[in-house]
Amino acid sequence: MQRKNTRKVEAAITELGYVPNSLARGLRLKKTKTIGLVITDITNPFFTVLARGVEDAASNAGFHVFLCNTDESETKQTEYLTALLQRQVDGFLLVPARSTSDSINLIRKHGAEVVVIDRRVPSIQVDVVRCDSELGAFRLIMHLLELGHKRIAYLGGPLGVSTAEDRFLGYKKAMRECNLGLNEELVLFGDYTQQSGYELTRRTFQLSPRPTAIFAANNFIAIGALQYLRKARINIPHEISLVTFDDLPPSLLVNPFLTTTTQPSYEMGQQAAKLLLTRLNNREARDYR
Amino acid sequence: MQRKNTRKVEAAITELGYVPNSLARGLRLKKTKTIGLVITDITNPFFTVLARGVEDAASNAGFHVFLCNTDESETKQTEYLTALLQRQVDGFLLVPARSTSDSINLIRKHGAEVVVIDRRVPSIQVDVVRCDSELGAFRLIMHLLELGHKRIAYLGGPLGVSTAEDRFLGYKKAMRECNLGLNEELVLFGDYTQQSGYELTRRTFQLSPRPTAIFAANNFIAIGALQYLRKARINIPHEISLVTFDDLPPSLLVNPFLTTTTQPSYEMGQQAAKLLLTRLNNREARDYR
């Protein structure tokens, strides 16, 4: 009898095309099986690949992901966090636009979990999934120093973003290691964008003597640098060496004289999502006590 | 007195960090001010730029956008549509993975609006925002024919996707226009991916005589083709000409002998979103009668 009814109900479900209303369910359960992923640049493959890692891990656990793009703007970040809180997401994966703890506090105030990705947030205790930017930069610079370079231009990201600061620390550390002073005219900060990479490279080549090598603090800066070098007909590796953080699109990698530090962005996304889901599960277990 | 209370309430709102629960609101209003954007490839700049157009137009109107990526899979598409329906989105912007009307019917069955982007869906009446793929391809091929090319390889997208089919129609039409027959060994279909572009190009160059020009049906196919050509040290434009649909990343465009057809993806996204929002507004007006 029971089974007969079950079957009847299921038949009706498909026939009528019934789809449960997750708003009502979320309202009732105070859980939505949804997480918010807030990144800073949706056009950067580093983040889109990372987003796929998140997506895959989350959907395996029956969670959905809302993807939001802040364009490195703290204002947009706050807007999106609020919008996601309104939607009662259970947790957040956040690439913070700036190294402030306000966002983390906002999230926690509303009882949601948060895992930070890619960047440190000093002054607050929070889970972070990221790579060692300082070490990565250190090794890239050491590679150049071992090749005999001494005038190495540093094309950095935005100050106030931990990866930009850590990569600069790595640069300084490597230079110090080889007893080379810091030549300030070779150190330039900008954005993590192609435009910025182009412009900083251009400025770098106003100097005389020219640098013999360039460190690009991320993939977009490197692409901008490559663009300038091609336009100015400056040959790699004869006239300049180039090393960079992050992968470059394979289409650019025909030049074997270009050293990159790969970050496992897909795995970072996966790990961060898994960590967040674990936190959510633990909390749930706690609730039942 | 009223104002005093208003102020008191507002003070409490900020003090307590109150954020309205949009689940409850949506449940009550049967409207969520949210649209779902379902695209087929989040790694393709064509779609991410389009997504930004959608995002900007929607947020101007106070709407939020859920971005979902189907990887050209109809199964994933159905899953996401259901998930979005569960979340009671008001409308959909859909890049259909395949030319079937099932998805449109599913959406309409649940009373949501839908605007299709980029691809036709025959056999059902629905708003579509797209470019003229046939004409675009026709012009690119005519360009090659005017340069004197006769052996033009066609590297196409997946059959069953309208843009792939339309672009092939444009190719055939141009060849016919110049009284050139269709040489089937020069016509290859694959995916809209770099891997596919590479592989199809490789196969194309097994032929003898070689083609003198290549038509790539989208940006990724072109990038794959470029990769093969570089690796095989085949020079553009001396040994081969290449034309392609879609923009290529600026880093690749150092070669001036490469003709592209640009689709205004940002504007397409904007227009589609505006159209959808208009439909939603009209419907609302109708409801009040």
Added chain:
DNA sequence: CTGTTAGCGCATTCAA
């Protein structure tokens, strides 16, 4: 103008 109430669709609880 202010205060009260009903009900959106669901899951949980309690009663039968």
Added chain:
DNA sequence: TTGAATGCGCTAACAG
């Protein structure tokens, strides 16, 4: 096992 009642937080309708 099944059915009916409750309330999640909100807004629209209504009453005072």
